[in-house]
Amino acid sequence: MTEGAGPASPAPSSKLVVVTPLLGALILSPLARERGWDSFPISSYPMFARGDLGTVNELAHVLLVDPDGGRAPAAPSLVGTPEPMIAMTIVRTHVERGSAAELCASIASRAHDARISAVAIEIVTSSFDARRYFSGRPDARTPLERVVHARCEVAR
Amino acid sequence: MTGVARAVAGWLAPEAPRERAVVTRMLVGAFATIYLLARFRYLADASRHVAADFAPVGVCSVLTAPIAASATWAIAIVTATAGIAFTTGFRIRVAGPAFFAGLLWILSYASSWGKIMHSENLLVLHLGVFALAGEVRDERVAGWALRAAAIATVLGYVVAGVTKLRSGGTAWLSGDALGSWVAWDALRKIELGSLHSPLAARVAESPALLQGLSLYTLLVELGAPVALVSRRLARAWGLLAWLFHVGILATMAIGFFYPLSGVAFAALLPVERVALLRRLATRADDRSA
Structure with a gap:
């Protein structure tokens, strides 16, 4: 997705670059919690995940x-x-x-x-x-x- | 900065056309503002709830009781105003964070009555990214915002896929879990006096179709990281993910309107090539300069 044409832009603020891994870790963090954990806007998306619902x-x-x-x-x-x-x-x-x-x-x-x-x-x-x-x-x-x-x- | 750190920083903030980030910012802002205005009364007026049902989530967890109706209305009005400013590029450095903070609060509050609305998660995360990117002053900031939004999208789907395997395991691979959910969801919607999909019963009775749909679901969710590999794969995955949501709407009558609108995938696409969007975004950009 990189568009490499033209002269190189200055590096973005290091603060911004640090934000992405933090955001990623936050989104992935429900996987380290107990099953069914849920919140907003970070979630494990437990709805419809159970396999033992039965009929x-x-x-x-x-x-x-x-x-x-x-x-x-x-x-x-x-x-x-x-x-x-x-x-x-x-x-x-x-x-x-x-x-x-x-x-x-x-x-x-x-x-x-x-x-x-x-x-x-x-x-x-x-x-x-x-x-x-x-x-x-x-x-x-x-x-x-x-x-x-x-x-x-x-x-x- | 070492070579590896520079490479990682370069991947996290590649150069990308400013127009693409500005168009995507405008689309995310417009969707969020229209969503807020379309559901304004529902989101601003919590007086229909009884205090005993209050179960705060997310940022609203700081509350021990519901807030006054006048406050929920005031927050909604200020947030909608900030949303219009953010979308049109007016005082974006102030409007962006205000809109993000306001919408995060409003949607968290709306999810604090026993049912979390998962369809709004990605919208709020994308809005946070573009609020932080502000005026998108150069190609690196543009690349950062688009890549961060893409990562948020991809990881959200991955988490949903892993949760299905953690909670459902082989029942999700065989289609049994999906069959049970499709049938039960339609049944409870009928008994709750709501709309349900007329396709649900037929889908739930077809083991082969259920297994195919289950595997497709897991392919889309667990395969989401391919969208970060190349622009072509990003477009292909975006299309598969959009079709996944069309399928959910058709079989379960559940509308995830943000991905269904296509805006959720805008950061993966060359949206600036659409002349009308580029014109509108240029106007917003001129206003924010």
Whole structure:
């Protein structure tokens, strides 16, 4: 990538030349840390790296219960963020802390404000088999197991 | 300075056309500014979060609690202003470091609520390099900035590849790990009420395709250092890496917009040959002189 034409330019500041190895060492430093270490903007990029994920996994998420008892996923915006992965983290954190009821109430309030037709909100942890989920069978998307941590009504 | 030290310094800061570094600086600045403005409300307004969810990362680790909403808005406004100045070449010596510091803070803060946005890492690192290069006063500074940005790009991909082998090992070589992730990512996006790729299910059901895509991923990530060998290899690798991100978008609906835009690879390319970019960069350069 060197362009060698023309008279030689003066050497750049030695400070600049020293910066590059330091930057490189910083970017490589996560490799010397424990697996899964993560930060910003330096990272080991652990997302999608695990090899033992398998096909059956648990997911903490939010369901909208319609008047007929049917259930549908709640959009991340109802959880308080446009990002689905942040929504997932928020739900999981509340479930782990034992504050699912509190989260449920805030989502029900947002659902009311957004005039969503759901009659109730459920905070759940579902266990899914990813292979079965996409098999095309009529019950493919039914979870293997579901635990309801909180249920709250949406004000009409 | 010994011969070896001089050779190393020469490799770290080769002579390169100033126009190339100025165009790349302008592209990185423009992308970062547009990214900030396009997501301005999301990045400036953290009031939607509850304090208990605050998990500070990076430079925000100095905080023990979220900062006031007025402060996050003020930082975003000042940073956007610095971004416009940096991109257009106005008072670059002040605007560059201010934009870098502001964006580093804003993006770190946005990643401090339980989910780190890895798609922004390289953008911030490149911005730091060009903020440090300032006005790019000669061919050696130009070469330094372009080489430093290229090294940051290459090493980021290498780290991602090594992590996959460390954490996934043979499951990443066989395609099993990728298959599990593609299926699980699509499933959770459906159940989280978000967009998912309609291709995910088909890809996840094809072991041969998964193994091919896995090996391609590892080739791009672990093979990234070839981009530092020659300009031709740099261009070839840049194209392979761009296609890798197109594949991620198509199969997992995950948009790494910085590499997808091509700007992440600008330091590897003769971008100054694009007449429009050269004209715009010349104007910015005149303003910064």
